[in-house]
Amino acid sequence: MTPAEAATGEITYLEAIREALFEEMERDPNVFCLGEDIGRYGGAFKVTNGLIDRFGENRVIDTPISEAAIVGAAAGAAHMGLRPVCEMQFIDFISCAYDMLTNYVATARYRAFLPCPMVVRGPSGGYVRGGPFHSQNPEAAFLHTPGLKIVYPATASDAKGLLKSAIRDEDCVLFFEHKYLYRRVKEAMPAGDHIVPIGKARIAREGRDLSIITYAATVWKALEAAEQLEREDGLSVEVLDLRSLLPMDDEAIVATVRRTNRVLVVHEDTETGGIAGEITARINDLAFEWLDAPVKRVAAHDVPLPYAPALEDFVLPQTSDIVRAARWLAAY
Amino acid sequence: MTPAEAATGEITYLEAIREALFEEMERDPNVFCLGEDIGRYGGAFKVTNGLIDRFGENRVIDTPISEAAIVGAAAGAAHMGLRPVCEMQFIDFISCAYDMLTNYVATARYRAFLPCPMVVRGPSGGYVRGGPFHSQNPEAAFLHTPGLKIVYPATASDAKGLLKSAIRDEDCVLFFEHKYLYRRVKEAMPAGDHIVPIGKARIAREGRDLSIITYAATVWKALEAAEQLEREDGLSVEVLDLRSLLPMDDEAIVATVRRTNRVLVVHEDTETGGIAGEITARINDLAFEWLDAPVKRVAAHDVPLPYAPALEDFVLPQTSDIVRAARWLAAY
Amino acid sequence: MTASRAAPAASHPSALSRDQLLELYYWMRLTRSLEERLVNLYRQTKVVGGLFRSLGQEADAVGSAFALERRDVLSPLIRNLGSMLVKGATPLEILRQYMARGDSPTRGRELNIHFGDTERGFIGQISHLGDMVPVMAGVTLSFKLRGEDRVGLVYVGDGATSTGAFHEGINFAAVQRCPLVVVVENNGYAYSTPVSRQTAARHFVDKAPGYGIRGLQADGNDVLAVYQATKEAVDTARAGEGVTLVELITYRRKGHAEHDNQSYVPEGEIDRWAAENDPLDRYVRVLRTQLGFDAEAIAGIEARVGAEIDAATDEAERSPMPEPRDCLVGVYHDPPLAPVLWYREGVRSAVDSHERPQGWGTYDAR
Amino acid sequence: MTASRAAPAASHPSALSRDQLLELYYWMRLTRSLEERLVNLYRQTKVVGGLFRSLGQEADAVGSAFALERRDVLSPLIRNLGSMLVKGATPLEILRQYMARGDSPTRGRELNIHFGDTERGFIGQISHLGDMVPVMAGVTLSFKLRGEDRVGLVYVGDGATSTGAFHEGINFAAVQRCPLVVVVENNGYAYSTPVSRQTAARHFVDKAPGYGIRGLQADGNDVLAVYQATKEAVDTARAGEGVTLVELITYRRKGHAEHDNQSYVPEGEIDRWAAENDPLDRYVRVLRTQLGFDAEAIAGIEARVGAEIDAATDEAERSPMPEPRDCLVGVYHDPPLAPVLWYREGVRSAVDSHERPQGWGTYDAR
Numbered sequence A, B: 001m002t003p004a005e006a007a008t009g010e011i012t013y014l015e016a017i018r019e020a021l022f023e024e025m026e027r028d029p030n031v032f033c034l035g036e037d038i039g040r041y042g043g044a045f046k047v048t049n050g051l052i053d054r055f056g057e058n059r060v061i062d063t064p065i066s067e068a069a070i071v072g073a074a075a076g077a078a079h080m081g082l083r084p085v086c087e088m089q090f091i092d093f094i095s096c097a098y099d100m101l102t103n104y105v106a107t108a109r110y111r112a113f114l115p116c117p118m119v120v121r122g123p124s125g126g127y128v129r130g131g132p133f134h135s136q137n138p139e140a141a142f143l144h145t146p147g148l149k150i151v152y153p154a155t156a157s158d159a160k161g162l163l164k165s166a167i168r169d170e171d172c173v174l175f176f177e178h179k180y181l182y183r184r185v186k187e188a189m190p191a192g193d194h195i196v197p198i199g200k201a202r203i204a205r206e207g208r209d210l211s212i213i214t215y216a217a218t219v220w221k222a223l224e225a226a227e228q229l230e231r232e233d234g235l236s237v238e239v240l241d242l243r244s245l246l247p248m249d250d251e252a253i254v255a256t257v258r259r260t261n262r263v264l265v266v267h268e269d270t271e272t273g274g275i276a277g278e279i280t281a282r283i284n285d286l287a288f289e290w291l292d293a294p295v296k297r298v299a300a301h302d303v304p305l306p307y308a309p310a311l312e313d314f315v316l317p318q319t320s321d322i323v324r325a326a327r328w329l330a331a332y
Numbered sequence C, D: 001m002t003a004s005r006a007a008p009a010a011s012h013p014s015a016l017s018r019d020q021l022l023e024l025y026y027w028m029r030l031t032r033s034l035e036e037r038l039v040n041l042y043r044q045t046k047v048v049g050g051l052f053r054s055l056g057q058e059a060d061a062v063g064s065a066f067a068l069e070r071r072d073v074l075s076p077l078i079r080n081l082g083s084m085l086v087k088g089a090t091p092l093e094i095l096r097q098y099m100a101r102g103d104s105p106t107r108g109r110e111l112n113i114h115f116g117d118t119e120r121g122f123i124g125q126i127s128h129l130g131d132m133v134p135v136m137a138g139v140t141l142s143f144k145l146r147g148e149d150r151v152g153l154v155y156v157g158d159g160a161t162s163t164g165a166f167h168e169g170i171n172f173a174a175v176q177r178c179p180l181v182v183v184v185e186n187n188g189y190a191y192s193t194p195v196s197r198q199t200a201a202r203h204f205v206d207k208a209p210g211y212g213i214r215g216l217q218a219d220g221n222d223v224l225a226v227y228q229a230t231k232e233a234v235d236t237a238r239a240g241e242g243v244t245l246v247e248l249i250t251y252r253r254k255g256h257a258e259h260d261n262q263s264y265v266p267e268g269e270i271d272r273w274a275a276e277n278d279p280l281d282r283y284v285r286v287l288r289t290q291l292g293f294d295a296e297a298i299a300g301i302e303a304r305v306g307a308e309i310d311a312a313t314d315e316a317e318r319s320p321m322p323e324p325r326d327c328l329v330g331v332y333h334d335p336p337l338a339p340v341l342w343y344r345e346g347v348r349s350a351v352d353s354h355e356r357p358q359g360w361g362t363y364d365a366r
């Protein structure tokens, strides 16, 4: 997929990611990719497909199965002025680099004045029958690590624009890609050098009666729910897609609370310890007086994510859950 | 220190931990300890001092510097019916076992019906000029992992009673010990087989005007602040010491909110992504109507913890911060 | 004890009875035929998720597991279906597991052959490669601490040797002299990555001296050689002489999973292994020409395997899907049940409206 | 290239000039005397946190770093004060760092000698052992990708070899043929743990073939032998021939940190190393008897070192403590400043009331 081709029509979330990689590698010879099976094979999900033909083996590096080394080596290369983009074959394996990310990478600038501009990206999230080790949402585990940034796009154009920002960022950005969306959502890319700034949320749908704050795959479920609520209940639901989780867009959060006075936070991660807690605390902190109802959460049940369809569907939040919760909140 | 000696007087938080290990190893031959330098040397903080003399090398095992192997081997031994207690030399190194704990250990019972009764313990927390890698509070990183339990005692008797519960628990318990408290707090142990149940908070001080919900070292800062507020402002402040973070004692949290209608959550971890977010969300969920003011947080600044006294003191929450925040909240 | 060497060629495994010699073939045949059945079910979309083959590696799995006693414990990987069968897993369990049925060994919680049973002596793996090595270090540490006459065996692929967990675990076991056998299945590839990009070492067995343990290398497609080498390692462990690393040289004839088209494999490589080095073909030849078994003995096994798999398939297809609420059971011993979230109270299941997300087409998890 | 062998004894390092031969002594002497000054300051409680010594290991640190060119990069550990000095760190920086002053290289953010400077070519370590190996794999990968004529060197202790990060990093570098030298400083102990409980291997250099890299072993207390072996490894890296593992055999004569009383060390062991195998004593003897330097040359260096350390100490003691609010600067490039939390707004510092927590008595962090 060349940029020219892409401009002519809609491309998927996955292709948007590839296009961002492609454009950034064209733009800046310091950008390179490393990860397992990303070269000739093009990656488990084919995100990096074709990159090696264009940029060669030195800029699309197949590594041993060593997530800590992938991340650590990226950091070392970043110190020296390169701009590495690491792929985790599945984001679940980022846990193997947890020490390296939270202790080495996140603190490099602060403790040693070492720039560490790098991206760690990979397929995340559930709804795909991946079972407990191919469906994780690791964002909450990194939220309390100053020095990292976290983004998690829901749309193809945000995927592209945020990845380009992430690659240009002077610090380490964790870029979570929702694999359920890889080939399910499509969009025409804005023309030119399409950049989405890190730290800015997006109003995915405007509304007056109630706000749903969410990100990634559940943005789409929230939109589905909002439509149903409009249709069946005449409710006007605003959907705020956070896009960036660290830093978080407090301004946009406060603005939506002030508009609707009722907030449902929705995410795919477990309820306990998920990011909804942080969002709730910020709303309490910054907009308590504007609340007409408690901030409520719709999230996954507090269990490892099981594999069988009937089980996974029960554990994860579904559109109907959002509808029920929103009705409750609207009636509060 | 034998149980007999201990009964006669006050012992420190650190000695209480050692006493719990000693008693549990006496009681159950399946209990054994493993970790770096815990044998003849007695551990970096001397927590396991003397255990090897009593229980021998097979039950107090010095390991290579391999946190993932320590935790993984503990899991394997636990499956086979033993009750391992792992020491992390500093809890900061638990990050190296993050994958093993969150993916292997936490899911063992659920996905494979394998019992995994084990404890991972180690010196945690700051206020000791330990710098960014010897002062961490890792609790928030494990909060969104169903399958783990987390405790973090503030007093010597809770340290003993909770560790005994943790060792007897059928699942994996992360037992965080605050190293600032190791030799600073003392207490006489309750007689007999002193057990503190996991999942139950403790009212450290009763009050009517405002609640401080906290745990670990900041319990003592909260108590200091409460005294000052009583003395100088006539404020009656309740201090709730959570003790267990996973599971969390919702009942006790709701009860204190209903009593005082004003809540300050205090912890030593960073504000963003710290456990205060989860607590705030639970209060919203379960006791929103009882709130007369927003739930506010007093926590560390969102930076890696620096080493120089003036810097560390600025980053971490201090008693005077709690006093200021409580005054603001009481006046709300 | 740091010597590394190839185990002796093993065409006359005098220690095995004639029944056992035939049994080896039974397990290899069962492995292959069961996987072939799974391919059919996969094409019928009855398998949930990916399908992983061990085609061409049956000797490695079967021969190594066969060296263990019933009381011993092994930790299989995705290509160790054969090992699990030898250790007592049944075709019915495997089929239910792949079809994510409610009465499967994990009740639909985990994928494919990720399950275990400590009674029969195999431990359920997780996806994160390398992690089972520390776990098996601990399992065998418990044998040592209790003075039990038991041995453990853990498999790692050539790719998994690159993980930190592998290193920490094997080193831990080596220092503790745990009764552990570490089998490195060198099948040439980790997903698309050839061994030459996984390590610069000439042989995986060259890693043994760096851990101060014994190293053995064997032809992984010769079931008797595999058995012999592993048996030697097992005997070493049982004698209290610690860990052995056994490198088995084999070849992955199928892709990483069914969806992988193996475009990265050099032309002709697969065909050559299939034609010249199929472990079943080779062993049938040994059975017939060197060990004097007749064609009927072989045919009898094949018939038995076919019947067993047919029966198991019928039964597995009758197995129920899991009850949704079973997902809340047993995260902890106490509490035994995770609470239902508030917006679900009173609702039978998440999906009583219309939605039922589909698996992503070519998605294959391991 | 998997041969492991002892580097040749190096009593005639013809490649070194007479100035360089003396310089080696200067760095060793500076290392030792600076640490002795730190001990004084520690006893005066002017050091914040623990104090880590490299007594007896000066040759290992100095000789290895001396084999690098200015443009090369090294990653030191806690016992590599000597390496850092060779690479351009100054006594003043070290003293300020240990006293946590505001104008220290980390502005009071990090402990002791945990700092770096990419200009001078050393990288600030973190405490987590092993982590610097992958990082240096990446540093040297960048040299390779850009075709720069630069080499990297990373130190690991005997204890750190047990970490997963060490394994993943060295393997990654080996496969990529990065221009990296991995120096294993085998000083007999990791904290209280003797090498025999860290690994079952006979020698750390035995790990080299398992990574398909070159292995060299040298007497770590013979500065010229250390130089020679490291130089050989550096030359190998520079020639594009990849990674070498260099095992330096030395001995940690002090405890893990100043507070450690070394009760776990066998009677007499320390004294024996001090009496028979002190690297400074040994090298003075070589300088005097084999290389023909006179007593004045030696004394001149000692005087120079003394004066430099006195001057640096005076200046370091005049250094200011950090400004509290500097803690908020530079977590990110953007935003450059972390916000002050709400309850601090308008307050000069956290501690303008009375409280000032004390360090925990015998606490020693690394």
Ligand SMILES: Cc1ncc(C[n+]2csc(CCOP(=O)(O)OP(=O)(O)O)c2C)c(N)n1
Binding pocket: A036, A065, A066, A067, A089, A090, A093, A096, C079, C127, C128, C129, C156, C157, C158, C159, C160, C161, C163, C185, C187, C189, C190, C191, C252, C256, C366
């Ligand atoms: C820590 C980790 N990283 C990445 C993966 C993804 N992954 C699954 S299988 C595989 C290749 C495994 O190769 P190998 O170990 O040689 O085993 P084989 O499939 O050849 O039997 C990879 C990279 C994983 N499961 N775990």
Ligand SMILES: Cc1ncc(C[n+]2csc(CCOP(=O)(O)OP(=O)(O)O)c2C)c(N)n1
Binding pocket: B036, B065, B066, B067, B089, B090, B093, B096, D079, D127, D128, D129, D156, D157, D158, D159, D160, D161, D163, D185, D187, D189, D190, D191, D252, D256, D366
């Ligand atoms: C991952 C990790 N685990 C534990 C520690 C605690 N620790 C600090 S130094 C040390 C011993 C290091 O020994 P060695 O690597 O031999 O270096 P030496 O001190 O002998 O130079 C330990 C266990 C650590 N820093 N990092």
Ligand SMILES: [Mg+2]
Binding pocket: C157, C158, C159, C185, C186, C187, C188, C189, C190, C191
């Ligand atoms: Mg393989």
Ligand SMILES: [Mg+2]
Binding pocket: D157, D158, D159, D185, D186, D187, D188, D189, D190, D191
């Ligand atoms: Mg050492």
